[in-house]
Amino acid sequence: MLSYILRRIVATLPVMAIVALFVFSLLYIAPGDPAVVIAGDQASPEDVERIRQSLGLDRPFLIQFGSWVWRILHGDLGTSIFTNLPVSTMIGQRLGPTLSLMMVTLLLTIVVAVPLGVVAAWKAGSFIDRAIMAFAVFGFSLPVFVVGYVLAYIFALELEWLPVQGYTPITQGFWPWLQNLILPAVALGCVYIALIARITRATMLEVLQQDYIRTARAKGMGQGGILFIHALKNAAVPIVTVIGIGIALLIGGAVVTESVFAIPGLGRLTIDAILRRDYPVIQGIVLLFSFVYVLVNLMIDVTYTLVDPRIRY
Amino acid sequence: MSEDLLRIDDLHVSFSTRRGLVEAVRGVTLTVKAGEMLGLVGESGSGKSVTGFATTRLLDAAGRVTGGKILFRGQDVTKLRGDDLRQLQGAAMSMIFQNPRAALNPIRAIGLQIADAILTHKRISKDAARAEALELLRAVQIRDPEARMNAYPHELSGGMCQRVMIAIAISCNPALLIADEPTTGLDVTTQKVVMDLLAEIAAARGMATILITHDLGLAARYCRRIAVMERGRIVEEASPKTLFRAPQHAYTKRLVAASPTATSRIEDLVTEEERERTAAVVSKPRPVPAHGTPPLLEVRKLAKRFDQGSAAVADFSMTIAGGESVGLVGESGSGKSTTSRMICRLIDPSEGDIVFDGQSIGHVAARDFHRSRFRKDIQMVFQDPNESLNPRYTAFDCIAHPLMRLDGMRGGEALRKRVEECAERVGLPLDLLPRFPHQLSGGQKARVGIARAIACRPRLLVLDEPTAALDVSVQAVVLQLLDRLRRENDIALLFVSHDLNVVRMLCDRTIVLRNGGIVEQGESRALFDNPKTDYTRKLVEAIPHIETGPALAAAL
Known part of the structure; x- marks a missing residue:
C-alpha cells in the first residue's frame, strides 16, 4: 500500500512537469513581447527594458525555464511585478479563506447530496424522488453569481441573519468564521450538490438491483441497514470519483464566489493578477491549483482501496 | 395427520x-x-x-x-x-x-x-x-x-x-x-x-x-x-x-x-411420439474414418502459462479425426476452456504445436489468425448464448457476419440465401431472422450461435459448454441438432463440458482433464463405465443418478 502511494507520487512528477512547462509558456503564448505585455500601455521603453532584465527575458527560453523550475523547487515562486512581494507570501495570505470556503462547501455538499441521492433511489419513481431530481435540475441550471446575489439579498439584506460579505479568520472564533462562509458555500455548492445527488441516485439504483441486496432482505435486515451498510458502500467508488472531479468545479467556482461575497481569497487574487498582467502570480496560482488537483486524484485512488477490497495495486 | x-x-x-x-x-x-x-x-x-x-x-x-x-x-x-x-x-x-x-x-x-x-x-x-x-x-x-x-x-x-x-x-x-x-x-x-x-x-x-x-x-x-x-x-x-x-x-x-441419465442415448432424449418424426435422420449411420487417414487436428505437448508462472495447461496432446467427436471434461479450473481456446486460436499457447490438416497453426499469433485460411475451418460455439450474441445484431446479422468477413460475401441475394440455408440447417424458423437476441428464447439463441459457427462450413467445431445455460428440453434438441450436423456435414466436434452424461452421449472419445493435465482418456462408454483413475470415478459418482435417488433419500 505504502509503496503504491510512493509509486503514485513519483508518477505525478511528469504530470507536474508538463503543467509547469505549460504554465511557464503562458507568457510566450500570449501575443507580443512579454516585457511589453507586462509593462502595459503607459510604459516607457526604459520600463520595458527594466522588466526584461529583471525577468531574465533576454536569455534563451530553455535556460529561463530551467532556472524558473530550479527556483520553484527551492520554494521560490518569484516576485509579483505589481506589489513587489514574493508570490509565495501573497498566496500564503490568501490560502486560508479559499481553503475554508472549499472545505465548508465540500462538507455541506456531501452531507446534503449523498442522503438526498440515497432517499431518491430508495423511493425511486415516487413523488419524493421526482421532487429531489427536479431540485437537482434546478440547482444545476443556476449560475453561481445568480444564486449568490439572491441568497445575499434574502438572508443578509432582508432577514439580516447572516453578514452580506467579507471574511473572518477562524482564529477569531468558529462561529464568526462559519457565519461568513454559509452563504458562499451554499451558492458555490448548488451545482455540486445537484451533480452528486444525481450520481448517488443512479449508482444506488444499480446497486439495489444486485443479488446481495436481495440476500440482505432475506436476512430480515431493516431498510436502513440495507441502504447504508450494504448498498451505499458498494456505490461509493463512482460517488467518490465524481466528488473528486467536482473539486475542479469548486476551484473554478471559488473564483466567482469570492468576487460575489468579497472574500479575500485566491480567487480574488487570480482575478486581480490577471487584470494587472501579474504573470509571476498567475503562474504561481495555476501551479498550486494543478498540484492540489493531482493530489486530490491520488487521494481518490487511495480511497478506492479503502472502500473496495477487490481493488489492489 | x-x-x-x-x-x-x-x-x-x-x-x-x-x-x-x-x-x-x-x-x-x-x-x-x-x-x-x-x-x-x-x-x-x-x-x-x-x-x-x-x-x-x-x-x-x-x-x-x-x-x-x-x-x-x-x-x-x-x-x-x-x-x-x-x-x-x-x-x-x-x-x-x-x-x-x-x-x-x-x-x-x-x-x-x-x-x-x-x-x-x-x-x-x-x-x-x-x-x-x-x-x-x-x-x-x-x-x-x-x-x-x-x-x-x-x-x-x-x-x-x-x-x-x-x-x-x-x-x-x-x-x-x-x-x-x-x-x-x-x-x-x-x-x-x-x-x-x-x-x-x-x-x-x-x-x-x-x-x-x-x-x-x-x-x-x-x-x-x-x-x-x-x-x-x-x-x-x-x-x-x-x-x-x-x-x-x-x-x-x-x-x-x-x-440425460447414465444410460440414455441421444435418440432417447425425446418422447416416443417425437422420436418417430426425427427417426429418418437419426438412423443414418455414422461415417467411420478409414484407417491411415491423417487426423484433422493434432495437438502436440500444448502448454499455457499465465503471468504468475503456474501452468494452466501443461503437456496436452490429442488428435481428432474428421467427423469425430471428442469430449473434454473436468472441473472448473482444470484448464479445459483454456485448451479449447488455444485450439480455436483465440489465445496463444506458451509451448507446443497445433497441426490442422497437416499444417502447423500453433505459431500463428491469435491476433492474426483471423487472416488465416483456416479461420473458416475452425469455429466456436460459446457457452452462454445470452452473452455471446451482440445485442445490437439481429439473428440475420449474426449469421451473415462471418460469411462476409471470412467468405468474402458482399450482401444482397446470395448472402440472404446462404443465411437462410444456415438457419434451416439448425432448424431456426426464417421469420425469426430479423429479431434481436432479446426477442429470442434461450433455445433459439443457441441455434443462432450454432448457425453462425457453421455458416462458413467449418471442419472443426469447438463447443465450450454450449448447453450449460439451457433447459434440459432445449438441451436435448440442441444435442440432437449437433449430432445430426456432425453426421450430415462430417464436422468434427470438440465438446467441452462438465456434464458427463451429455459427453457420454455425444462423444466417441473423452479426455478427462485435471489441473491442466490429462488424467485419463479413451472411448466414452468404456471410460465412464470403468473409470481407471480415482478422479474420474469421483466425477462419475457425483452425477446425480436417478436410480440411486430413493435409496439415498431413505437413508436420510
Whole structure:
C-alpha cells in the first residue's frame, strides 16, 4: 500500500512537469513581447527594458525555464511585478479563506447530496424522488453569481441573519468564521450538490438491483441497514470519483464566489493578477491549483482501496 | 395427520411489465411438512423461483401476489407487514440463491455478513455474534474458519460461497429453508458436496427444505417428493420413483425423457411420439474414418502459462479425426476452456504445436489468425448464448457476419440465401431472422450461435459448454441438432463440458482433464463405465443418478 502511494507520487512528477512547462509558456503564448505585455500601455521603453532584465527575458527560453523550475523547487515562486512581494507570501495570505470556503462547501455538499441521492433511489419513481431530481435540475441550471446575489439579498439584506460579505479568520472564533462562509458555500455548492445527488441516485439504483441486496432482505435486515451498510458502500467508488472531479468545479467556482461575497481569497487574487498582467502570480496560482488537483486524484485512488477490497495495486 | 408447516393455497403471482400484466404463477397449491425436503422442478419460466420468492416475500417490486394464500404455521405470509415480516425473514424462514458469489456483498467480510443475520434477530453483543458466526462456518465445514471470517467473497470458490450462504440461512435456526437452484453453475463434485451438506444440516436440525431446481436427477436424489411445475402450475406431484417409472402428465414425460441419465442415448432424449418424426435422420449411420487417414487436428505437448508462472495447461496432446467427436471434461479450473481456446486460436499457447490438416497453426499469433485460411475451418460455439450474441445484431446479422468477413460475401441475394440455408440447417424458423437476441428464447439463441459457427462450413467445431445455460428440453434438441450436423456435414466436434452424461452421449472419445493435465482418456462408454483413475470415478459418482435417488433419500 505504502509503496503504491510512493509509486503514485513519483508518477505525478511528469504530470507536474508538463503543467509547469505549460504554465511557464503562458507568457510566450500570449501575443507580443512579454516585457511589453507586462509593462502595459503607459510604459516607457526604459520600463520595458527594466522588466526584461529583471525577468531574465533576454536569455534563451530553455535556460529561463530551467532556472524558473530550479527556483520553484527551492520554494521560490518569484516576485509579483505589481506589489513587489514574493508570490509565495501573497498566496500564503490568501490560502486560508479559499481553503475554508472549499472545505465548508465540500462538507455541506456531501452531507446534503449523498442522503438526498440515497432517499431518491430508495423511493425511486415516487413523488419524493421526482421532487429531489427536479431540485437537482434546478440547482444545476443556476449560475453561481445568480444564486449568490439572491441568497445575499434574502438572508443578509432582508432577514439580516447572516453578514452580506467579507471574511473572518477562524482564529477569531468558529462561529464568526462559519457565519461568513454559509452563504458562499451554499451558492458555490448548488451545482455540486445537484451533480452528486444525481450520481448517488443512479449508482444506488444499480446497486439495489444486485443479488446481495436481495440476500440482505432475506436476512430480515431493516431498510436502513440495507441502504447504508450494504448498498451505499458498494456505490461509493463512482460517488467518490465524481466528488473528486467536482473539486475542479469548486476551484473554478471559488473564483466567482469570492468576487460575489468579497472574500479575500485566491480567487480574488487570480482575478486581480490577471487584470494587472501579474504573470509571476498567475503562474504561481495555476501551479498550486494543478498540484492540489493531482493530489486530490491520488487521494481518490487511495480511497478506492479503502472502500473496495477487490481493488489492489 | 401432522400439521403442515407451509401450505400454499391457489397462489397467483403477476408481474407488471411494459406489455401489461404477466401471470407467472397461476394457482399453485402445495404443502410442506416440518423437516421434509420437497423438490420443486421445472424449466425456466415455469414459475418455480417466483413461488419461492413469493413465499419468502422477496419478489421484485414489479411482482405482486394477486390471489391465494401462503400459510406458514397457520399465518398468512402475504398479509405480513413491517416488523412482523422481518421477524419471519431470515429467522423462521430463509433462502439461499443461485450464483452464491453474487448473492454475497462483495466488499464486506463474510464473518460480518453472517453476523449481520444473527444481529438482526438476536439481541446479543457483536462479539457473541462473531463467535456464533465462527461456529456456523465450522458447521458448514469451511476449512480454517478463523482465517475465513475476514475473507471477502472474491477470495472464495463458488462452492465455498454457497456454504457461507447456507451458514447465513441457518444462522437463526429457521423451520423452512428455500434453496433456489443452490448448485447450478457449480462443478458436479462440488454440487454433490454442497447438496450432501445441505441435506445433512436439514436432517440434523429438523429443518424443512424446498429444493427449487431444473435438474430432475438432483431432485430425485435428495427429495422424497417432487412437484413438477409448468407455466405457473403444478402439473404433477409424486415420489421420484413414480415420477421416473410412470410419469402421468405429458410435460413430465417430456422432462423425464430429456434428462440425460447414465444410460440414455441421444435418440432417447425425446418422447416416443417425437422420436418417430426425427427417426429418418437419426438412423443414418455414422461415417467411420478409414484407417491411415491423417487426423484433422493434432495437438502436440500444448502448454499455457499465465503471468504468475503456474501452468494452466501443461503437456496436452490429442488428435481428432474428421467427423469425430471428442469430449473434454473436468472441473472448473482444470484448464479445459483454456485448451479449447488455444485450439480455436483465440489465445496463444506458451509451448507446443497445433497441426490442422497437416499444417502447423500453433505459431500463428491469435491476433492474426483471423487472416488465416483456416479461420473458416475452425469455429466456436460459446457457452452462454445470452452473452455471446451482440445485442445490437439481429439473428440475420449474426449469421451473415462471418460469411462476409471470412467468405468474402458482399450482401444482397446470395448472402440472404446462404443465411437462410444456415438457419434451416439448425432448424431456426426464417421469420425469426430479423429479431434481436432479446426477442429470442434461450433455445433459439443457441441455434443462432450454432448457425453462425457453421455458416462458413467449418471442419472443426469447438463447443465450450454450449448447453450449460439451457433447459434440459432445449438441451436435448440442441444435442440432437449437433449430432445430426456432425453426421450430415462430417464436422468434427470438440465438446467441452462438465456434464458427463451429455459427453457420454455425444462423444466417441473423452479426455478427462485435471489441473491442466490429462488424467485419463479413451472411448466414452468404456471410460465412464470403468473409470481407471480415482478422479474420474469421483466425477462419475457425483452425477446425480436417478436410480440411486430413493435409496439415498431413505437413508436420510
